[in-house]
Amino acid sequence: MSSSSVVSRTSRITGTRLSVGHAEDLGLDPDDGLEWVTLCDAHDTLVYSENKTQALRVNGPDFCDDCRTSARRRKATIISRTSKETGLPVTVASVASLGVEPTGGKRWLVSCDEHDTYAYTRTKQRALTTSTVEFCQQCRDLASQSPQ
Ligand SMILES: [Zn+2]
Ligand SMILES: [Zn+2]
Known part of the structure; x- marks a missing residue:
């Protein structure tokens, strides 16, 4: 089987x-x-x-x-970075690139790819500086376990 x-x-x-x-x-x-x-x-x-x-x-x-191509056509802005705290991949994307309406004026999204969690922010700058430990419980656990 x-x-x-x-x-x-x-x-x-x-x-x-x-x-x-x-x-x-x-x-x-x-x-x-x-x-x-x-x-x-x-x-x-x-x-x-x-x-x-x-x-x-x-x-x-x-x-x-x-x-x-389709991401570009949707004026997608997608930025990949690595979390300082956990070393895991983080994706920052404009809400427009996801084809959804901004929620409460929040046009940016930060996502923890590893744990499939995400948070919305108002500005790109904020999205780029948001750490996954701020919204992802599993990343928080990881960060508190690993020695600095
Ligand atoms: Zn495809
Ligand atoms: Zn995470």
């Missing part, structure tokens, strides 16, 4: 659906030892990763030209 490893998620950045799974479960051959695949369902493009964590982190615009 084999259980499929394939999971679906919706990229917050582009709104497109991504499938993540083991190459075998997606009917693909591993690529040079890379056995995990992120698939853009909308554009039929894919990228290989070393492990599931990495495959889950990949966003459409990271590997899919069509996703990149």
Whole structure:
């Protein structure tokens, strides 16, 4: 009995659906030892990763030209950075790029990609300086565990 490893998620950045799974479960051959695949369902493009964590982190615009183009068309501003406190990837994006209406004038979003948590801010500057520990409980736990 084999259980499929394939999971679906919706990229917050582009709104497109991504499938993540083991190459075998997606009917693909591993690529040079890379056995995990992120698939853009909308554009039929894919990228290989070393492990599931990495495959889950990949966003459409990271590997899919069509996703990149549609993000640009939506005047997307997407900035990737790494959290000082936890070393985990953080994504800052303008709400416009997500295709949703600003909430209470808050036009920017900071997201913790690892834990799938996010917060809205009013300005880009604020979004860029917001630490994930301010809104992500799991990041807070991580930061308090690791020695400075
Ligand atoms: Zn795509
Ligand atoms: Zn987090």
